[in-house]
Amino acid sequence: MLRYDDKQTLEPLPPSGQNGGRKAYLFRNTDGAEPVIPRVYDAHFRPDEAYRASLPDMTETVDAVEGANVPIPQVGIAGFRLPLRFAVPSGEPLLLEARVTGTVSLEADLKGINMSRIIRTFYARKEAIFDLDTLAQVVRDYQRELGSLSARVRVAFSYPMLVPSLRSGLEGYQYYDGRYEAAVEGSGPVRRYVELDFVYSSACPCSAELAEHARDVRGAYAIPHSQRSVAHLRVEVAEGARLHLEDLVHHAREALKTEVQVMVKREDEQAFAELNGVYVKFVEDAVRLLYARLVADPRIHDFQVACAHLESLHAHDAVAVIAKGVPGGFRPDFTDFSSLVR
Template sequence: MSFIDKPGSLPDVARDEAASIALPLQWVGMRGIALPLRLEDGSVLPASAEVAVDLPDPHAKGIHMSRLYLLLDTFASRSRLTPAALHGLLQQMRESHTDCQSRAASLRLEFALLQQRAALVTPGLAGWKSYPVTLSAQLQDTALDMRLSVRIAYSSTCPCSAALSRQALQDAFAGDFAQQDAIGHDTVLAWLARHGSLATPHSQRSEAELSIAVAGDAAHLPLRDLIDTAEASLGTAVQTAVRRADEQAFALANGANLMYVEDAARRLRQALEARFGGCAVRVSHFESLHAHDAVATTASPEWQEPLR
């Protein structure tokens, strides 16, 4: 065995050399780590992870990134995604760097949750939707901050455009029947069949980014509950498999839930606060009228952004 192959003979620059510039660093770690995540129901999803610890020792050359990677790999192979398991992983990450005087650890997971969603009215008809999820957690001394975020797609119909369309329809009806004092039922129905879509309000696919805090001692991560609460509050979640009856039901839902970007943001915050407490909401309406998007953000008074 050559000298370089002997155990313990390889140089460890991070341990044995001092930093050329003596400054502490808030976070040091890795981003874009591919790993499988095991959910509470046992299903496994591909994910991307970012891990880091602080480096308060101004003279330490660097952290030991392989320690963080191996801890994350062990977590992925043995643990299910629960608040308690994440808390334990953060503690292990920090403890693995006591020689660097680390007091904080940070973790960010990104993955897509697949959910089967039933059609609005057709029995037995369903399809799959993908919900991008971000789970971030920080452990600073004894304080744990865990945030769950999800993006959902929905449809938004402009209230102003709807009012203008109704006005155009009224004007056309009044013009066509200006000389008639009485109009028969069948005549009205026939006119509506021909001219009911004379003007239509503009609607567009929209997206909401929702964030809630999760307690470290929570029994589970409320992924599905968060999605269901948000979609129910809006009433116009985008659909998957549809038949004509479902498409009509979707049109009716849009008509019953006209909303500006401000309306959507307020609806979502009200629903999330009632169910989960503090939250943050950002909504984007990808305009079909304008060449730009409409956006709105709102957060509970007690909501604070994490350190990173």
């Protein structure tokens, strides 16, 4: 084996066990020399206040910024999990796994933020009954604790609701992917948002007409195509209003009529086929039906709806996006349709 000396010329390494006095910092060397640094964890050490005060803090450093010394609109954590007791419109709170994303703004000249404070802010309210108002309080605490101009917290969860079958009298739990979000800029009001992914069936009106034509004109039996479909609803709650995820579920059910089923016997499957026959819909119909429901709810200040019909006829999907049209509000610019695939 070869090594470089100080003059950058190659020379042979000494034989094993004759290391020429080279140190091994973490491990015992081949000649039996002990490591320079002992790797021993002191499980009994307990820091006092003076020790804590002596610890270096990167947020207090100066001239430490790497790269462009510019503000960062969002910096924080994503994927932090904890159990929260979610408020329900009626009955006992539900203990659900929550997945938290929390960010704040960071001004120029500052190295970074204390990210553990994001987690501590949530744990300070871990016993509270969680709803949008609780989240609004959390985001205010979050902004104050980190001394930031803006702050945003998003909580994602899977929300169970007991749903009856169409005709058999059975019932089962439907799970809804939901998100609560709160955001604040400076001393402005906290803006609150609710999101829902709603899964339904969509039977194609054109295919239904063509199938009936084949039966009527040629006596040919044909089945119209339908597919599993997803509506993504994002709404901003009006200031002072209260809105629950279940309210959005109700709007989606009433607008679309063909939610996928949980418990199904033969009479339920037949009923579902009849529902799809009555409520055939293009993706264009779906977003307009949802628009009509949401725009009529005074608790909803603004909204965006994105629908994806996961086609059984094509190898691609049919999609549509619509927004309420509030000046400066949501725009119909949703593009992440792959996230709606179920």
